[in-house]
Amino acid sequence: MFKLKTLFAVVLAVAGSVSVAQADTLENVRERGVLHCGVTTGFAGFSAPDSKGEWVGLDIDVCRAVAAAVFGDASKFKAVSLNAQQRFTALQSGEIDLLARNTTVTQQRDTALGAIHAGINFYDGQGFLVSKELGVKSAKELNDASVCMQQGTTNENTMADWARGHGITYKPVVFDQFNEVVSAFAAGRCDVFTTDASGLASIRISRLENPDNYVVLPEIISKEPLGPFVRQGDDAWLNVVKWTLHAMVAAEELGVTSANVDEMRKSASPDVRRLLGVTEGAGKNMGLEENWAYNIIKQVGNYGESFERNVGQGSPLKIQRGLNALWTEGGLMYALPIR
Structure with missing residues (x-):
């Protein structure tokens, strides 16, 4: 009986250490100084190196946006190239902090792999x-x-x-x-x-x-709803990634772009002022600076800007917005309230 109790205690201790390790993602990322972001081995429009060897795409913009929210610098991420078989193992092991790799959200993936999705950045089929x-x-x-x-x-x-x-x-x-x-x-x-x-x-x-x-x-x-995944058991990090996506969609809803974001900080709209950190609170709620969303929009753009340059009419793919249009324009993209 003593041995069984001892073994049980060890198992609980190990499980507890894993949980603590997972719960420190935001702190670990800050200490490292760079976000490790899992991406594809090359998927034009979503995540692929350009002619200069720099990773670009709709999913890469998720990496860049999270880096901007955490560091105030969208360039502070490392793209970790993964195939379909490697992606969840890399997330579970801590090799990456965030999986942003055209991955379909399913019940099995969201419950049985130690991972959880942080939103949808592309509705597909x-x-x-x-x-x-x-x-x-x-x-x-x-x-x-x-x-x-x-x-x-x-x-x-x-x-x-x-x-x-x-x-x-x-x-x-x-x-x-x-x-x-x-x-x-x-x-x-x-x-x-x-x-x-x-x-x-x-x-x-x-x-x-x-x-x-x-x-x-x-x-x-x-139905293939695609979006980023993080490890389960780390609500603070889940919040950062989830609300990064919502900030990009909210910016498009409110007409805030990378070109006008500085001027929009003077807006009288309560929603715009909260989004851009003029009215404080949203950043503190997540342990981030109050200008977290301003940095995202200034350096990466709103969701519509990201879509158009990477996969939309401003790209070689020329994919129609369709389901990925804002809800006010017949699509499914809908930002939860930032308040």
Whole structure:
């Protein structure tokens, strides 16, 4: 009995130490002086190195915004490149502080992996990319097709469920690395590429030699809400990341941009004044400086600015806002009140 009690005490002590370690993310990040942000191995528009080797994209802007909120400097982050299999392990182990890597929020991921999502920065859905030479107009015509996809993603199960429900047979061609999937499809090793529709748009424009020879089929077969994850058990850090996203959306709702943010600090609007720290309180609530959101908007921009330059009409992808438009414009983007 004594040994069992001793073992139980040790287990509790270890669990307690892990919990304490996880609960100090904000302090650890500050002491280190740089945010470790998990990103993809290269996904144009979302997280990929540019011609100068600097990481850019919609997800990278989440890294930059959190760095701006914590340090007042959006450049104080390190992009840690991860594939789909590595991403949650890296978060659980403490290798990264934040996972900002086009990751679908699911019940299993939010409850069973020691991680929790901190919001949605892109509403997506799984689709299909094919060569026009295949001669199909609908995914329902893909019976007996070979389908390229990445292992360890929600795409595998979603594809299997959809095909079973529509009585379609297919040959899965599965790879560990996203770049391997792209290369295999480009080389004609499979008839179809299935992943999130945003990914298909990115691949078509940035990775295929003749983009006009390919088409994204009209079917969207799943809900794929994408967003950043943090470790469970660290509410203070969850608050920082969650409210960073809300600040970017709130800024767009209120008409605050990187260009006018200094002038908007003179606004009489109570909502604008709270957002920008003129009226104090929001920063103190999270252990941040009162100008945390001002720094985000000044250095990164509001959500609309980030969307347009990375994946929207100001980018090669030219993705329509759609579900990612503000709620006042028919979309799902809605900032919780900062007050």
